[in-house]
Amino acid sequence: MPQKIVSSSHELEFKKFQDWNGDYPTQTLIFHHESSSWWIKVEIDWSLPESILKLGYFKRRSMFHEFVKAIDFGQLDLMEDTVTRINLTLHEQSHKPIPIRNVWNEQTQPNYFLSIADRVSFQIEEDPGRIIYPTLDQAQDLPTIEASHLEDAKVIAPTVSAVRFKQKRFAYKKIDRPIYEPGDAEHILNEINALAQLRGQPNIAQLIGVVISENPYKTRQPTTSTGVITGFLLEYYPEGSLEQVLAENKEQDDSLLRRWALQTGRALEILHTQRRTHLDIKPSNIVFDANKNAILIDISGTGGYEWEWLSPEMQKIIQRNAASTPASMPFDKRVASDCWAYGKLLLTMAKKLSTGGLGKKLQSIGNDLTKADPKARISLSDALERI
Ligand SMILES: Nc1ncnc2c1ncn2[C@@H]1O[C@H](COP(=O)(O)OP(=O)(O)OP(=O)(O)O)[C@@H](O)[C@H]1O
Ligand SMILES: [Mg+2]
Numbered sequence: 001m002p003q004k005i006v007s008s009s010h011e012l013e014f015k016k017f018q019d020w021n022g023d024y025p026t027q028t029l030i031f032h033h034e035s036s037s038w039w040i041k042v043e044i045d046w047s048l049p050e051s052i053l054k055l056g057y058f059k060r061r062s063m064f065h066e067f068v069k070a071i072d073f074g075q076l077d078l079m080e081d082t083v084t085r086i087n088l089t090l091h092e093q094s095h096k097p098i099p100i101r102n103v104w105n106e107q108t109q110p111n112y113f114l115s116i117a118d119r120v121s122f123q124i125e126e127d128p129g130r131i132i133y134p135t136l137d138q139a140q141d142l143p144t145i146e147a148s149h150l151e152d153a154k155v156i157a158p159t160v161s162a163v164r165f166k167q168k169r170f171a172y173k174k175i176d177r178p179i180y181e182p183g184d185a186e187h188i189l190n191e192i193n194a195l196a197q198l199r200g201q202p203n204i205a206q207l208i209g210v211v212i213s214e215n216p217y218k219t220r221q222p223t224t225s226t227g228v229i230t231g232f233l234l235e236y237y238p239e240g241s242l243e244q245v246l247a248e249n250k251e252q253d254d255s256l257l258r259r260w261a262l263q264t265g266r267a268l269e270i271l272h273t274q275r276r277t278h279l280d281i282k283p284s285n286i287v288f289d290a291n292k293n294a295i296l297i298d299i300s301g302t303g304g305y306e307w308e309w310l311s312p313e314m315q316k317i318i319q320r321n322a323a324s325t326p327a328s329m330p331f332d333k334r335v336a337s338d339c340w341a342y343g344k345l346l347l348t349m350a351k352k353l354s355t356g357g358l359g360k361k362l363q364s365i366g367n368d369l370t371k372a373d374p375k376a377r378i379s380l381s382d383a384l385e386r387i
Helices: 057-070 184-197 242-247 254-273 312-320 331-350 357-369 380-386
Strands: 012-020 023-033 036-044 083-090 120-126 144-146 151-157 160-165 168-174 207-213 228-235 286-288 294-296
Touching: 012 057, 023 057, 168 207, 184 207, 184 228, 242 286, 254 286, 254 294, 254 331, 254 357, 254 380, 312 331, 331 357, 331 380, 357 380
Parallel strands: 036 083, 144 207
Antiparallel strands: 012 023, 023 036, 083 120, 151 160, 160 168, 168 228, 207 228, 286 294
16 A cells, blocks of 8 residues: 655755756755655666657656655655665666655646656665765864854855855855865865965955854754854955956956056965965956955865966866866976966956056066966066066
8 A cells, every 4th residue: 555645745845956968867855754854866867768858948857856756755765864866777677666656636747757667766875976064173273153143145156155144244155056066075175274374364365264054964853963064154355356347348447457466466475475376366266345455265276277277388287187187286387377377367457458558567467477488487476576
């Protein structure tokens, strides 16, 4: 006998849906039962038939949702305090098909997934793609802020929200993001370390503290699992990023651009003096405080990078060895790439200036920082003296 049917959906909380060009649908959800909750990721491992691929995204997603709602999660061995991945495989016949609840009333339209459900077998394991939140002891002795105390979140970038805490605005950079890649948690820890090391330094983003919460994947309340780091809080810089300012269709004031060029260069110099490198110098990683001072952000030194902002010699090394990353290079190569990117930044700024004095000057310094031959380039401190 099938188990008593509650409503087919009220106990399921749908989270992220992903697919691959319309194929291989994957749904993350929370299964709530009594006062417990299990995080689950359901994914299929066969390619969908043409007739289903042809349906639009929303139709296909709602069909997959109907199917997921019909799965009887109560009969599966779900794991506690983590994400259980349920991998579905299609067979000619299945001996142990995925348990489906008796959904007799809701089927109005034919559903491809439900129609083959008795041939679908399942495998259960801890989801290898889940976010591995760092534990609290990885936060050194930094101030901590409870995630539940942050209010009024407004998304400003895929990884960053503006939030209110004690009546003030802050920027909250999170580990949880639309596209989480293994390693992102590590990059956030590196960024926290770099920010902690550079506290109090001018023109570098200021760390307020580490954001913590109980395990987001907790199954039972109260939980026995330990607290985790979900991200960090930064001072909020309200005047936008250099990328936004450069995108505005107007010529910029010479004195402001000169100040930003100097402040960014000095911030980079401080990083290098502290034996750190940035490796992602670009206009979106420079923001402005209320007094229009330039502030360098995104300083992990290990996170994402943009190809066209890497020095040509670093690009060559990575082309030859796809497994290498900018962060794995020797310190002097990394410094050289930062300085090259700073030159490119000056050239980008020069384009926004009239052909007058400063425009020409930034152009010439930018050219000298980005010469093809690394030995022919000027140093960062020479560049700063000339601005
Ligand atoms: N402290 C802050 N105050 C105001 N805005 C911020 C702050 N930190 C980040 N932002 C905004 O969020 C954007 C993304 O931030 P950040 O570069 O740290 O994230 P990211 O995911 O590493 O970005 P990417 O990988 O695209 O470089 C910035 O370009 C900026 O617009
Ligand atoms: Mg960035």
